[in-house]
Amino acid sequence: xxxxxxxxxxxxxxHFPSSELDRALASVVPDPSDRxxxxxxxxxxxxxxxxxxxxxxxxxxxxxxxxxxAPSKDLSAIPTTPLAIRLPPHLAQTAEDNVYPIxxxxxALREALGDAELEAAAVDALCDGPAHHALAxxxxxxxxxxxxxxxxxxxxxxxx
Amino acid sequence: MTxxxxxxxxxxxxxxxxxxxxxxxxxxxxxxxVAELRGEPGVVALRDLLGQTFPTLHFVASRYLSGGxxxxxxxxxxAELLRGTRRVLIVGLEAAHLDALVLALPRETRIGLLTYRxxxxxxxxxxxxxxxxxxAVDLTVFQTWAGARSAIxxxxxxxxxxxxxxxxxxxxxxxxxVRTQFRDxxxxxxxxGVPAVYPRWLIELPASELTRLVEPAHMEP
Numbered sequence: 529x530x531x532x533x534x535x536x537x538x539x540x541x542x543h544f545p546s547s548e549l550d551r552a553l554a555s556v557v558p559d560p561s562d563r564x565x566x567x568x569x570x571x572x573x574x575x576x577x578x579x580x581x582x583x584x585x586x587x588x589x590x591x592x593x594x595x596x597x598a599p600s601k602d603l604s605a606i607p608t609t610p611l612a613i614r615l616p617p618h619l620a621q622t623a624e625d626n627v628y629p630i631x632x633x634x635x636a637l638r639e640a641l642g643d644a645e646l647e648a649a650a651v652d653a654l655c656d657g658p659a660h661h662a663l664a665x666x667x668x669x670x671x672x673x674x675x676x677x678x679x680x681x682x683x684x685x686x687x688x
Numbered sequence: 689m690t691x692x693x694x695x696x697x698x699x700x701x702x703x704x705x706x707x708x709x710x711x712x713x714x715x716x717x718x719x720x721x722v723a724e725l726r727g728e729p730g731v732v733a734l735r736d737l738l739g740q741t742f743p744t745l746h747f748v749a750s751r752y753l754s755g756g757x758x759x760x761x762x763x764x765x766x767a768e769l770l771r772g773t774r775r776v777l778i779v780g781l782e783a784a785h786l787d788a789l790v791l792a793l794p795r796e797t798r799i800g801l802l803t804y805r806x807x808x809x810x811x812x813x814x815x816x817x818x819x820x821x822x823x824a825v826d827l828t829v830f831q832t833w834a835g836a837r838s839a840i841x842x843x844x845x846x847x848x849x850x851x852x853x854x855x856x857x858x859x860x861x862x863x864x865x866v867r868t869q870f871r872d873x874x875x876x877x878x879x880x881g882v883p884a885v886y887p888r889w890l891i892e893l894p895a896s897e898l899t900r901l902v903e904p905a906h907m908e909p
Contacts, residue, residue, distance in 0.1 A: 625835030
């Protein structure tokens with residue numbers, strides 16, 4: 529999260545503690561302001577049941593990462609599908625900087641689905657819908673990638 | 689012409705000023721000038737005769753009469769919040785605050801001004817104060833300014849508990865869709881309190897509609 533200035537009032541209810549999720553996201557989204565934007569969209573926007581469900585699953589995934597403990601491999605080489613900011617279609621093409629600062633990671637998805645047609649349908653479903661839904665999906669998949677990476681590191685054993 | 693008639697005749701001028709300079713900025717301008725030319729009785733007349741129509745004027749005149757004076761615009765907190773932002777869309781108009789912001793932001797940060805206002809405004813005249821620096825942004829295309837490095841900045845006029853007073857223009861553009869299209873929706877309080885009279889020209893919104901609210905050090909309850 530960006531440094532909190534005591535004079536700035538942050539009003540939208542922060543029902544869900546976001547520090548663990550912010551930490552879990554840091555290796556994928558290095559800029560704290562970008563992480564704050566993503567976490568606001570996931571945890572503070574959209575219907576309450578979505579915010580609650582997303583928080584619960586994301587927190588459980590970040591807990592799994594903490595428990596695994598092993599260092600993650602560099603995730604930056606994983607191919608991603610960009611997540612477009614939802615804009616009216618006739619304005620989207622003239623807007624600059626119109627993707628979210630997180631994309632949908634494709635490595636685990638490809639391995640899990642193993643079929644191009646199925647993969648395309650899954651990407652469509654994961655990216656579609658309101659922003660809080662698509663961003664939560666992307667976060668969940670990144671945490672899955674981080675878990676898999678740690679499992680792989682752990683399986684490989686200590687470097688000689 | 690009596691003092692009352694003289695003050696009442698300022699109504700149209702105040703309205704035009706409020707349109708093109710902002711409610712708070714114009715209120716201070718009128719209060720200071722009337723105080724200089726007609727003394728405290730002039731400010732009392734300004735508050736009592738025009739204050740009901742222009743609540744920010746009522747607030748500023750009341751503050752002046754109780755010893756308050758205009759404070760220099762402190763842009764530091766807002767500039768800090770906007771660090772790294774590529775585009776800032778300003779909603780509402782307060783000339784002194786806009787001037788300070790334009791000076792504080794780096795040249796590479798684009799500044800847009802939403803050209804929607806309830807009062808009549810000669811936008812060319814307003815924009816000519818910042819040639820090549822502040823761009824006009826029409827309500828129908830303001831989302832072309834959206835982005836992960838974009839922010840909306842609106843002026844606020846006091847807060848009561850968890851509700852803030854804003855210009856109706858902000859309500860026109862701050863729906864659930866827009867909240868996830870801009871990184872931040874920042875409120876910048878330009879008044880420091882809520883007018884005692886009914887705040888016509890303004891609307892009350894939950895403060896949670898803003899992601900950040902910057903207030904002066906001294907806020908009247």
